[in-house]
Amino acid sequence: MSSSVRAVTFELDASSVGGMRCEVAVRMLEPFDESVVVVSDELPVLGGDGSAPSPLALFTGALAACLMTQIRMFSKRLGTPVDAVRITGRTEWRSIARAGEPYEAEPVGFTLDVMLDSEASVEDQQRLIEAAKRGCFIEQTLARPNAIAHRLWVGDGWEEV
Amino acid sequence: MSSSVRAVTFELDASSVGGMRCEVAVRMLEPFDESVVVVSDELPVLGGDGSAPSPLALFTGALAACLMTQIRMFSKRLGTPVDAVRITGRTEWRSIARAGEPYEAEPVGFTLDVMLDSEASVEDQQRLIEAAKRGCFIEQTLARPNAIAHRLWVGDGWEEV
Numbered sequence: 001m002s003s004s005v006r007a008v009t010f011e012l013d014a015s016s017v018g019g020m021r022c023e024v025a026v027r028m029l030e031p032f033d034e035s036v037v038v039v040s041d042e043l044p045v046l047g048g049d050g051s052a053p054s055p056l057a058l059f060t061g062a063l064a065a066c067l068m069t070q071i072r073m074f075s076k077r078l079g080t081p082v083d084a085v086r087i088t089g090r091t092e093w094r095s096i097a098r099a100g101e102p103y104e105a106e107p108v109g110f111t112l113d114v115m116l117d118s119e120a121s122v123e124d125q126q127r128l129i130e131a132a133k134r135g136c137f138i139e140q141t142l143a144r145p146n147a148i149a150h151r152l153w154v155g156d157g158w159e160e161v
Numbered sequence: 162m163s164s165s166v167r168a169v170t171f172e173l174d175a176s177s178v179g180g181m182r183c184e185v186a187v188r189m190l191e192p193f194d195e196s197v198v199v200v201s202d203e204l205p206v207l208g209g210d211g212s213a214p215s216p217l218a219l220f221t222g223a224l225a226a227c228l229m230t231q232i233r234m235f236s237k238r239l240g241t242p243v244d245a246v247r248i249t250g251r252t253e254w255r256s257i258a259r260a261g262e263p264y265e266a267e268p269v270g271f272t273l274d275v276m277l278d279s280e281a282s283v284e285d286q287q288r289l290i291e292a293a294k295r296g297c298f299i300e301q302t303l304a305r306p307n308a309i310a311h312r313l314w315v316g317d318g319w320e321e322v
Contacts, residue, residue, distance in 0.1 A: 002259070002260050003257055003258060003259045003260070004257075004258050005255055005256070005257050005258075006255060006256045006258070006264075007253065007254075007255050007269070008217065008253070008254040008255060008256060009251060009252070009253045009254075010217065010218065010221045010251065010252045010253075011249070011250070011251050012221050012222070012224075012225045012248070012249065012250050012251070012252070013247070013248075013249050014222075014225040014226060014229055014247065014248040014249070015245070015246070015247055016229050016232075016233060016245070016246045016247075017244075017245045017246075020230055020233055020234075022225070022226040022229045022230060024221070024222040024225045024226055026214065026218045026221045026222050028215075028217075028218065032204055032206055032207070034204055034211075034214075034215060034218060036214040036215075036218050036222075038214055038218060038219060038221070038222025038223070038226070039222075040222070040223070040226035040229075040230070042230060043193055043195055045193055046193070046234070047233075047234070050195075053187065053195075053197040053199060054189075054195060054197075054230075055223045055224075055226040055227035055230055055298075055299065056169065056171065056189075056223075056227070056298055056299070057171065057187045057189065057195060057197050057199060058199060058219055058220075058222060058223035058226065059219075059220065059223040059224075059227070059298075059299055060171045060173050060185070060187045060199070061173070061175075061185040061187050061197075061198075061199025061200075061201070061219060062199070062201070062216045062217075062219035062220040062223060063173075063216075063220075064173045064175040064183070064185045065175060065183040065185055065199070065201035065216040065219065066216035066217070066220070068175055068177050068183045068201075069181055069183060069201070069203060069215075069216055071177075072177060072181055072208075073181075073207070073208070073263075074263045077263050078263065083178075084176070084177070084178050085176070085177045086174070086175065086176055086177075087173070087174075087175040088172070088173065088174050088175070089172070089173050090170060090171065090172050090173070091170070091171045091173070092168065092169070092170045092171075093168075093169040093170075093298045093301075093302070094166055094167060094168050094169060095166070095167045095169060095296070095298075096164055096165075096166050097164060097165050097166075097167070098163070098164045099163050099164070102234075102235045102238050102239065102292045102295075102296055103167075103296055104295045104296060104301070105295070105296050105297060105298040105300075105301040106301055107298070107301060107302040107305070107307055108168070109307075109308075109310070110307060110308075110309045110310070111309070111310040111311075111312075112309060112310070112311050113311070113312045113313075113314070113319065114311065114312070114313050114314065114322070115313075115314040116313070116314070122313075122315050122320070125313060125315075126313060126320075126322055129311060129313055129322045130322065131263045133309075133311065133322075134263075134265045134266070135256070135263055135264055135265060135266050136266060137216075137217055137220075137254045137256075137266040137268070138216065138217070138220055139266075139309055140254075140265070140266040140267055140268060141254070141268040141303060142302060142303070142306075142307040142309060143306055143307065143308075143309070144268070144306050145303075145304055145305050145306055146268055146270075146271060146303040146304065147270075147271075147304075148271045148272070148273060148294075148300055148303060148304070149270070149271070149272040149273070150272075150273050150274070150275065150290060150294065151272075151273075151274045151275070152274075152275050152276075152277070152283075152286055152287060152290055153274070153275065153276040153277070154283050154286075158274065159283070159287075161275070161287055161290045161291065161294075
């Protein structure tokens with residue numbers, strides 16, 4: 001069976017020069033050309049200025065938006081017409097602090113509840129959600145363990161961390 | 162050894178009423194109170210208006226910003242002073258399309274390279290990055306397989322999908 005593979009690659013360049021505000025220049029390298037700046041900050045209670053969403057708020061928005069986008073894209077391809085779409089849900093983590101050490105972070109759970117304004121049968125709507133889950137880049141990333149490679153600049157070269 | 166656990170919970174409410182633009186109301190329920198709206202769109206080539214970052218651009222920004230924030234927070238706690246911080250890197254996925262079916266998404270790799278403007282020793286800088294990785298909610302989420310629970314509204318109740 002024929003299949004086609006398409007790479008989707010972004011590069012990022014993030015800067016922080018004080019406080020908790022972070023500006024990330026994000027550029028899609030393939031297959032298209034998107035250049036945006038994503039900004040985050042923390043609440044004053046965490047030492048920030050509250051000038052932008054926190055990284056976890058951005059993540060939560062991106063997760064819901066990714067599934068939403070996939071539902072809209074696949075609605076046409078599967079011939080399951082959909083008008084308005086609403087997704088509600090939760091993202092949950094916890095931090096665990098042992099005496100004298102910085103806390104460690106842990107995911108707890110993620111839920112996404114979908115309401116489709118559609119004349120299609122429940123079976124067709126379920127098929128659409130199933131396809132959207134498989135096509136959602138963020139959901140598929142969360143579904144499996146991913147290694148993140150880190151390097152630290154040590155003045156005359158990079159070292160793995 | 163004493164340890165304290167703190168829950169970090171967000172609720173989300175995402176709407177799409179046409180095109181590819183998605184508006185997500187994100188509210189932190191605990192431990193603090195943050196309410197923001199995260200907006201995404203897609204490029205015109207994908208049927209959008211390009212009025213906001215794509216979900217994957219938001220995700221890429223959130224990932225870098227999360228590690229950045231952790232570095233700044235733990236810099237104080239670990240007594241490793243840091244001035245400017247820069248993180249560069251890549252996020253990579255691929256889509257696989259079999260004839261006649263909607264594509265499926267797959268993560269390929271994530272890299273984050275850190276440059277610290279710091280007088281601290283390389284060992285202390287490495288310790289700081291290690292702690293930041295363990296404290297970064299998004300990195301720790303990506304590091305393990307997560308189940309995402311989905312439900313579909315079927316008119317008179319919710320059904321698991």
